[in-house]
Amino acid sequence: MKKFDKERVLLAVAGPVIALAVAFALSAIVLLASGKNPVEPFALMFEQAGFSDIQVLIINQASMYYIAALAVAIGFRMNLFNIGVDGQYQLAAMMAAIVGAHANLPAALQIPLLLLTAVLTGAFWSGIAGVLKVTRGVSEVVATIMLNAIATSVIGYLWLPTVFGVKVGNNNTTGEMHESGWIPGIDMGAAGEIYGLVILAVLLGIGYWIVLNRTRFGFDLRASGASESAAAASGVSPKRMVLTAMLLSGAIAGLAGLPILMGDTHTYSLNFPTGIGFLGIGIALLGRNSPVGIAFAALLWAWLDKASPELDFHGYDKEIAVIMQGLIVLSVVVSYEAVREWGLRRQQRRVGAELAAGHILGADNNTTKEVAGR
Amino acid sequence: MTAVELAGITKRFPGVVANHDIHLTVRKGTVHALVGENGAGKSTLMKILYGMQKPDEGTIAVDGEQVSFSSPADAIVRGIGMVHQHFMLADNLTVLENVVLGSEKLYGIGAKARRKIKELSDRYGLGVRPDVLVEELGVAARQRVEILKVLYRGATTLILDEPTAVLVPQEVDALFDNLRELKAEGLSVIFISHKLGEVLSVADEITVIRRGTTVGTAVPAETTPRQLAELMVGSELPTPETAGSTVTDRPVLTVDKLRLSAPGGKALLDDITFTIHAGEVLGIAGVEGNGQTELVDALIGLKHADSGVIRLADEEITSWATRKRREQGIGYIPEDRHRHGLLLEAPLWENRILGHVTEQPNAKGVWLDPKAAQEDTRRIVQAYDVRTPGIDVTAASLSGGNQQKLIVGREMSHKPRFLIAAHPTRGVDVGAQAAIWDHIREARREGLAVLLISADLDELIGLSDTLRVIYDGKLVADADPATITPEELGTAMTGAAEGHLEHDETPETSADVSKSAESPEDEAR
Numbered sequence: 045m046k047k048f049d050k051e052r053v054l055l056a057v058a059g060p061v062i063a064l065a066v067a068f069a070l071s072a073i074v075l076l077a078s079g080k081n082p083v084e085p086f087a088l089m090f091e092q093a094g095f096s097d098i099q100v101l102i103i104n105q106a107s108m109y110y111i112a113a114l115a116v117a118i119g120f121r122m123n124l125f126n127i128g129v130d131g132q133y134q135l136a137a138m139m140a141a142i143v144g145a146h147a148n149l150p151a152a153l154q155i156p157l158l159l160l161t162a163v164l165t166g167a168f169w170s171g172i173a174g175v176l177k178v179t180r181g182v183s184e185v186v187a188t189i190m191l192n193a194i195a196t197s198v199i200g201y202l203w204l205p206t207v208f209g210v211k212v213g214n215n216n217t218t219g220e221m222h223e224s225g226w227i228p229g230i231d232m233g234a235a236g237e238i239y240g241l242v243i244l245a246v247l248l249g250i251g252y253w254i255v256l257n258r259t260r261f262g263f264d265l266r267a268s269g270a271s272e273s274a275a276a277a278s279g280v281s282p283k284r285m286v287l288t289a290m291l292l293s294g295a296i297a298g299l300a301g302l303p304i305l306m307g308d309t310h311t312y313s314l315n316f317p318t319g320i321g322f323l324g325i326g327i328a329l330l331g332r333n334s335p336v337g338i339a340f341a342a343l344l345w346a347w348l349d350k351a352s353p354e355l356d357f358h359g360y361d362k363e364i365a366v367i368m369q370g371l372i373v374l375s376v377v378v379s380y381e382a383v384r385e386w387g388l389r390r391q392q393r394r395v396g397a398e399l400a401a402g403h404i405l406g407a408d409n410n411t412t413k414e415v416a417g418r
Numbered sequence: 419m420t421a422v423e424l425a426g427i428t429k430r431f432p433g434v435v436a437n438h439d440i441h442l443t444v445r446k447g448t449v450h451a452l453v454g455e456n457g458a459g460k461s462t463l464m465k466i467l468y469g470m471q472k473p474d475e476g477t478i479a480v481d482g483e484q485v486s487f488s489s490p491a492d493a494i495v496r497g498i499g500m501v502h503q504h505f506m507l508a509d510n511l512t513v514l515e516n517v518v519l520g521s522e523k524l525y526g527i528g529a530k531a532r533r534k535i536k537e538l539s540d541r542y543g544l545g546v547r548p549d550v551l552v553e554e555l556g557v558a559a560r561q562r563v564e565i566l567k568v569l570y571r572g573a574t575t576l577i578l579d580e581p582t583a584v585l586v587p588q589e590v591d592a593l594f595d596n597l598r599e600l601k602a603e604g605l606s607v608i609f610i611s612h613k614l615g616e617v618l619s620v621a622d623e624i625t626v627i628r629r630g631t632t633v634g635t636a637v638p639a640e641t642t643p644r645q646l647a648e649l650m651v652g653s654e655l656p657t658p659e660t661a662g663s664t665v666t667d668r669p670v671l672t673v674d675k676l677r678l679s680a681p682g683g684k685a686l687l688d689d690i691t692f693t694i695h696a697g698e699v700l701g702i703a704g705v706e707g708n709g710q711t712e713l714v715d716a717l718i719g720l721k722h723a724d725s726g727v728i729r730l731a732d733e734e735i736t737s738w739a740t741r742k743r744r745e746q747g748i749g750y751i752p753e754d755r756h757r758h759g760l761l762l763e764a765p766l767w768e769n770r771i772l773g774h775v776t777e778q779p780n781a782k783g784v785w786l787d788p789k790a791a792q793e794d795t796r797r798i799v800q801a802y803d804v805r806t807p808g809i810d811v812t813a814a815s816l817s818g819g820n821q822q823k824l825i826v827g828r829e830m831s832h833k834p835r836f837l838i839a840a841h842p843t844r845g846v847d848v849g850a851q852a853a854i855w856d857h858i859r860e861a862r863r864e865g866l867a868v869l870l871i872s873a874d875l876d877e878l879i880g881l882s883d884t885l886r887v888i889y890d891g892k893l894v895a896d897a898d899p900a901t902i903t904p905e906e907l908g909t910a911m912t913g914a915a916e917g918h919l920e921h922d923e924t925p926e927t928s929a930d931v932s933k934s935a936e937s938p939e940d941e942a943r
Contacts, residue, residue: 052810258786260775267772270761276720277750277758278773279741388763388814395815398807 112324128188130321166298174290499573701882
């Protein structure tokens with residue numbers, strides 16, 4: 045039995061390792077083809093990871109990637125493709141910023157209020173796609189893509205000075221949030237500050253694991269993802285499960301922008317980071333929807349983001365990091381499927397071999413069973 | 419002249435033998451029917467002939483020449499083409515475009531291709547119009563396009579997989595006329611079906627496949643549907659006799675005037691009324707596709723009936739969701755264990771939780787209890803003799819029989835009051851079969867009510883206390899399992915008999931055809 049546990053670890057690690065190796069190799073080929081040194085850029089980027097200020101940047105960035113990827117992963121676990129995380133977190137961050145600028149409660153109430161605003165906004169936005177899917181059969185992929193576009197328009201509307209917008213120079217903002225809604229960072233001295241909400245990301249990761257692996261709801265959700273027909277026969281209501289998972293995914297997505305909003309910018313402006321939802325899809329894929337895997341993937345992504353600007357100073361294009369992110373996603377998809385099939389076949393063969401060799405669970409009790417038998 | 423000859427074909431999948439020592443000879447210019455129950459191995463055999471899978475043993479000869487196919491493209495070069503049950507046509511393309519798609523090299527995509535299509539259509543009386551969009555065609559016309567597609571690629575042997583399943587009777591007649599045209603032109607047709615009447619009316623020869631092997635051949639002119647049915651279901655198994663009746667007068671499941679319609683309004687189940695008492699096994703006999711699946715879905719709650727009442731003991735459960743029904747004591751051994759009974763890529767202990775996630779020992783409140791579930795999985799594995807090296811292996815790595823024993827163990831562990839057993843021993847080896855029968859009998863003694871659906875008539879007659887026959891969504895006949903024979907039951911299954919079936923003491927004389935046909939099967943065992 046122990047052997048099969050080891051096997052599972054091997055299979056879990058083999059996919060990402062192969063994917064990363066392939067992605068690095070392909071990036072090196074791209075560099076070679078453009079007449080550059082294929083190794084030095086990586087050396088430079090690894091060097092960057094050693095600096096404490098870069099490390100703080102990586103952790104801060106990774107916290108947002110992590111939350112967004114968890115939101116995507118919840119959907120993935122039951123074969124739902126929530127592409128709308130991008131629209132959900134932006135709209136949620138904006139609503140939180142607006143509430144934060146207009147309500148002024150004591151911090152103990154203000155912070156929960158802002159978190160709740162973001163959660164509800166995200167869930168509302170993804171819930172639209174969920175309701176459309178269960179009532180009208182609209183594919184959640186199409187609905188969430190459309191909702192991303194609509195979210196952009198809604199944000200543009202809310203930015204109008206006649207609505208909630210405040211012009212600062214050429215920049216659209218939602219005005220500065222009251223200080224009671226700021227979350228203090230963890231001071232790292234000269235290296236900067238780690239966002240306070242990094243802790244929220246960690247807690248969400250733990251919560252995600254517990255809900256999926258240790259609750260009845262999580263089992264139903266995973267069963268729905270593994271086999272819709274078997275889940276339905278086991279008593280899961282497919283429609284309710286789709287809607288719940290969609291709402292949950294959107295609720296988590298709503299939190300993805302908050303670390304930077306409440307820890308740094310304190311307003312929702314044109315400079316607010318975009319595209320985190322889309323990156324979250326790749327990160328969830330690479331992390332195999334596991335909370336630990338996603339954490340590594342988010343850190344990797346953030347490292348590629350934050351270490352690559354240095355390349356510009358050495359005559360390389362920092363876009364090599366973007367190329368690499370793309371290559372990772374491509375190789376991940378291929379290698380995971382290959383490893384999965386290989387693992388399944390391998391296990392079938394090994395189970396056959398073990399049974400042939402007489403390694404049957406409880407085989408030593410067989411004598412007593414025969415005596416007690418019919 | 420022989421068009422296609424398969425000899426000694428064997429195909430194994432991990433844990434199962436799908437085909438075993440298959441022999442099939444198709445003569446030129448004939449329609450050769452291949453009949454057998456679902457899961458008997460027809461599809462695997464056709465996939466082998468069509469190059470989608472390679473046999474582990476045995477030979478394929480086309481026109482007397484040994485061949486080896488590694489893809490459908492190889493098969494079509496040799497003149498073997500397949501018309502799938504589910505059409506593979508692009509709706510938004512015209513018939514012409516669909517036909518040339520993928521075979522542009524043959525006659526181009528323009529006037530030459532159109533001429534060829536016209537010529538084929540006229541020669542075989544297919545009536546295909548090349549420039550109509552496929553989305554405008556009805557089902558029968560689409561099927562003719564599929565046939566034309568195969569002919570266009572030069573097929574001389576056509577495989578038709580359950581072609582009549584989607585057609586209404588008049589369309590079936592038209593299709594059979596087309597098939598006669600084809601064979602008159604010297605082509606051969608392999609016709610896969612389990613509808614015996616149709617097979618007898620169109621085929622020149624019939625090969626019967628059962629439990630993965632060919633058990634005999636028949637000539638339609640000398641065979642009755644009853645004999646064919648007997649060949650299909652066989653009677654070679656250890657008899658599942660139940661000793662003594664345990665039937666009580668306490669009703670456990672009462673179904674009253676249940677009706678379920680397809681989206682179009684056609685009744686899939688109509689006026690279904692029956693009662694199962696504690697300690698009673700009610701067997702439902704019927705040719706597949708006559709409403710058994712719908713009946714099971716309605717009882718477990720996957721489909722909700724349009725009208726009628728279902729009662730479990732004293733409670734009306736018609737509106738209950740699946741989960742509540744299972745929590746309240748309905749056990750479920752599904753017909754298709756891979757689709758409805760297991761999470762194939764999950765470990766055994768998670769499969770033990772499936773379907774009972776809210777119940778002890780799997781959960782405490784809203785929390786799962788993996789330790790207890792794992793412990794109980796070990797108990798099931800031992801008590802039900804599931805052959806596995808451990809409980810952490812995936813369900814997919816077990817053989818079909820062991821998967822089924824795990825499901826039976828899981829369902830029995832929750833002490834159901836009412837058990838739905840749909841084909842409980844399908845695809846299961848003989849040893850596991852006997853064990854599963856034992857478990858059902860044991861639970862019946864303790865007062866379990868069982869609805870048994872099976873294609874295996876001996877199993878039905880042997881295990882059941884009461885027998886009903888389902889035909890076209892209605893319960894048309896009932897019989898006493900103590901006196902009825904598989905042949906008599908088979909007649910009722912084709913819709914030929916209704917009401918209470920009495921055992922006829924004078925055996926018919928024509929039973930010897932099936933006797934002689936059964937001998938190759940003895941060899942195979």
